[in-house]
Amino acid sequence: MSFHRGRTSSLASGLTARLAIFIIVIAFLVTPTSWSQADGPDPVLAGSDSALASLAPITSLVAEDNTYDNGNALRLIWVPSIDDRLIDSKIIGYRVYRLAGAGEPRAIAELPPGSNQYLDETVLRDSVYSYYISTLSERAEFPSNRTAAISPQREWINLDRGYLFLIALAIAGAVIYYVTVAKRGKKLFVRKIAGLEAIDDAVGRATEMGRPVLFIPGIHDMDDVQTLAALTILGRVSRTIADYESKIFMPVARSLVMTAGREVIKSSYQAAGRPDAYSDDMVNYITDEQFGYVAAVDGIMVREKPATVFLLGAFFAESLILAETGNSVGAIQIAGTARPAQLPFFIAACDFTLIGEELFAASAYLSGEPRQLGSLKGQDVGKVIAMVVMTVGVIALTFAEAWKIEFMQDILDRLSIIFSTN
């Protein structure tokens, strides 16, 4: 009995050993490939039935430098798990792990099923990183291979904006060409701009009436091109005022504009041969506060009663208040701004209005300098380009939509790429 028991025990132990080997072999064969990968992390399982919920990890994971940035982003691209394509997929998402140098992996993002790329914008330039991505089920995650180490790089030139560069180059080239032509002495034609023709008359009126000229350069600082354009016109206006021996007063809302305004007027008085007539009191800082400035300028208008008011530059809600007050004191008003919302008020309340680009063209028109005239002509080349492209684009789109002409669609696609906003 004991022998029998011992034999039975020996048989049982042999069967157990074979069964164990069999299970190990079967388990090895059915285990997902990634688990056997040498460089990948181990799967993280939870729950006893995890084997039943095993999922294929993502494949072809690649980390690459995000192009044309400051070296602060890396892009991950992969092929989603095969199980992600199933209708009743067990995948609930993907988890992105990052290893900085030889450090520990850290989860940095969780992505929904179907994701196949991720932009990591939390990296530092020249640091070394590697990544792996886990496919997530309800109870487990199945990691992918780890990427090769990579460090984000900075690019100095953004080739995504190549077409923008070419367009800028075309316009800048036209400007340079016309400046060169103007410098050679060729007379460049610029059409009359009504508001500017009136400057001399307006200053002359102030002189005859013995009243000052009020010049308001808007409420923006020197970082606004409208203020720069206004100061350019101020040069011509103050030169005329110096010639006519009239008076100018310029209240400003920005300290830098005050400094620049004084420089401009001083130069004009020097150019007119009357540096002694210049005074820093011609340009006064009021306040940065929009309506505080308006209240003060309104007060100046009704007390000083200027014969001429120039409202040139960047204006906002104060435009109508200033223009109406100037109108009420009987001043001749010449206004100009590139802000479309304020132009209606100037048109309604002022005698002459420089609309949009006329403000920028004014400086070239007034000075007659080759550089500025060339610049104006170069910008006109840009307008011709715009008109031609618009016409071609509209015709191409119309034909492509109405009659499905492929050739027209190709033209439209090409134009859309060149004139894309990226």
Added chain:
Amino acid sequence: MNRSTYIVVGVVVVLFLISWILKAVSLSGEDDGYILRGFLITMSAFLTLAIFSFLYRDNPFYKFAEHLFVGVSAAFWMTQGFWSTIVGNLIPRLSAGLSGFFMVPHQPSPWNISYWIPVILGILLLMRLSAKYGWLSRWPLALIVGTTAGLNFVRYLRSDFIVQVSSTFVPLLGREPHQWQGAGAFVSQLDLSATGQLAALLTNWVIFVGVFCGIVYFFFSKEHTGVFGRASRVGIWVLMITFGASFGYTVMGRISLLVGRVTFLFRDWLELIS
């Protein structure tokens, strides 16, 4: 000031005091700081009326409100600029001693020239106060103007040129759901509603013709005569119609501001409306 002015000013001061007392009394049950709050509401109301008085003519009350506004706002912006920019951003990065003096937390950082450049430019700008070295103040100004021009070139090229051109690509004969199926179909299925094909076509034509003629108006290299002149005239008409619509829209906005101010006077101050 003559005698009548003194009398008017005296009457207004008395009215102010009465209003203050009455307002404080009405607030006493609901607010602990009712005296101060009563003063602030009364002051706001009187300053509002003082500014409104400009509609009649320039007067001492308007001058008072104007000078108060200018003085307070100038001081406020200067203080704001000093404490937020110089004390808030610069000093903590430059000096532990100065940070302690201004009681702001020091932010130790390696020596960085980008913090010193604005300091140097700021000092150069202040050189204007010196008759001998005033010319140095032109350097930071030149830097500001040049940098602005350079940066804005790309910005405006995109926003005012590229975007404008690409946004004008519109189909002149319609697209889905108003696909062009020939003139016969267009006439026979003519839909005059705002969502119909006719409205869609007109919109696209107005966009294209309006933008094109608008650019013609801003073309400075050619006299506006002949066909070019007529296109330019269409352009200025488009601009004027746009400005008219914009005028009405903005005036409505301004009226809402007036309504807000009148509401303050009648509800918060006089308590005539709830």
